[in-house]
Amino acid sequence: MKFHVPVGQFVRLKASIKGETVVREYTPAVSIVDSNKEHLKLMIKIYPEGKMTQYLSTIQTGDPLLISEPAGSFCTDLVNSTKELVLIAAGTVYSSWRV
Numbered sequence: 205m206k207f208h209v210p211v212g213q214f215v216r217l218k219a220s221i222k223g224e225t226v227v228r229e230y231t232p233a234v235s236i237v238d239s240n241k242e243h244l245k246l247m248i249k250i251y252p253e254g255k256m257t258q259y260l261s262t263i264q265t266g267d268p269l270l271i272s273e274p275a276g277s278f279c280t281d282l283v284n285s286t287k288e289l290v291l292i293a294a295g296t297v298y299s300s301w302r303v
């Protein structure tokens with residue numbers, strides 16, 4: 205399977221956890237110069253009481269996980285057509301630094 209998530213976009217992970225459908229967004233942590241699109245690399249902070257992240261911390265290699273198509277409206281073409289760029293960072297942000 206090939207993954208290509210354009211810079212600025214994210215994917216949604218979906219899981220059924222204790223009978224509840226839980227959906228959370230994650231931004232791929234892959235470098236723009238990383239040409240290996242065989243894998244989708246996510247860097248995820250595990251919250252002690254987080255529904256999705258606690259679930260993710262228990263799954264094993266080979267367990268199924270639903271992943272959406274790329275989503276989000278930010279596109280790097282917007283950056284090419286502007287002269288000034290203001291960056292606002294929140295959270296750990298590392299996964300967003302792919303531009």
Ligand SMILES: Cc1cc2nc3c(=O)[nH]c(=O)nc-3n(C[C@H](O)[C@H](O)[C@H](O)COP(=O)(O)OP(=O)(O)OC[C@H]3O[C@@H](n4cnc5c(N)ncnc54)[C@H](O)[C@@H]3O)c2cc1C
Pocket residue numbers: 214228229230231232246247248249250251252253254255256257258299
């Ligand atoms: C566009 C986008 C991209 C993202 N990319 C990433 C990424 O690359 N990496 C990443 O790690 N995260 C990312 N996130 C955040 C991610 O989507 C989840 O929000 C995160 O993983 C927490 O999900 P969770 O289900 O484990 O936690 P949740 O169950 O949603 O809980 C989050 C925190 O709130 C606390 N909490 C929950 N309910 C309550 C309550 N009632 N009262 C008090 N506290 C409460 C929990 O204990 C936990 O600490 C992104 C979010 C967006 C919108």
